[in-house]
Amino acid sequence: MTPRGRWTVIGLSIAALACSDIAAPLRSDFYEWRLFPPSASGTGVDTLSFHWPPNRLPVRVWVEDRAGLPEDMDRAITTWKEEFLHREFDAIRVSDSAAADVIVRAAGAPSFQRSRLRLLSALADQCTGATDLAVSDDHRQLLLPVRIFIDPGFDQTIPGLEECLALTSIHELGHALGIFQHSTNPADIMFFNPVVALPSARDRATAEILYHLPSTLEAVGP
């Protein structure tokens, strides 16, 4: 190769190196997060999808101070925040339940269900969880607060209770941030009876995608 040719190759290589962009990963492995209840108009189904809009961040979460739930919910908030790259979700714990977007109680879900939709999960022996979503009759509004129930049961010395409460907190907060359906894969934290301690790559991809698609529900109140 002539010296001129060599310099041309070097120059083109440097230019190619300088101009190439970072390559984002494909987020192709995700699961259905939307709900499809019978349509409010009476025919077909409605698609219910929700994420917290930037102007409602940080989401205000009130947590009942029992069974170590405040610490579990702090970890759950941090865990979900860290799943996002572009600050799509943020939440803080507040002391006034009247001003909360999400209310977390250390109790079983009441049999009387005020909300239209209840997402039951974590049906293990140690603890159970449920998230109630109040959706307006026309399926256009999510009426706040979202109510999370995490039941530590009567026997708080049962082995595995701490782990159950920790992962159930992450799971239920996952519903509150917009993943309304359960995964069918036990490797995901949003599996209906979660066994893993942290969100998987599929949980992360699902959360990321839902935060970059339009919501069909608008958060209203408190």
Add this chain to the structure above:
Amino acid sequence: MRKTACFLTLLLPAAAAILEAQVEYYARVGAVGGSDLVRDAIINEITVRPSVAPLLVLGGSLPVGPSGFRADLEGALSSGKYHSRELGANTDLGTLRTGSLTLGLEGPIRRQLRWRLGLGVLQYWPADDQGVFLEGGATRYLVAAGASYRHPVLPKWDLMTSLQYDFHRFTTDALRARGFSQTQGVSRIALSVGLSRRTR
């Protein structure tokens, strides 16, 4: 060995005196702006970019060889916001500080106008470990090129204006952990004004 040490010991103060006599120090303030740090795609394209930030530059140079060439060591600090952008909407991601240290060579272009080429490292210090900086900041190699103009204002003092371009390739541990491959070419331009002082 002993002779060499004695020789160097005797030579050192003399060399230092010569070098000190020809040293130029400078300090400048200005602004720096850069291109995208990250280009992501989640349904839509999302870019992460630092805002134009204030800049502080400190440096010093020594003559090397004939023809007015000088070698320099330059440090620069900036602190500003950075944000993500999707479909025209910006989201504030917090504060991002950078520090760079470059070894450079400069030479005359015409009269008080001088060119500069530099090589060094650039460190990113996010105020919060989150998002693309979840696993902390990043250190990257840097190449720089620019020009400066010195206008004498006092016997030993010049007013110094500098326009500098630099380039590095950006990635972070958090991006690599998320499956981002390759790196993003980042260009930055800095304009700064300050004072330089010659010791002779």
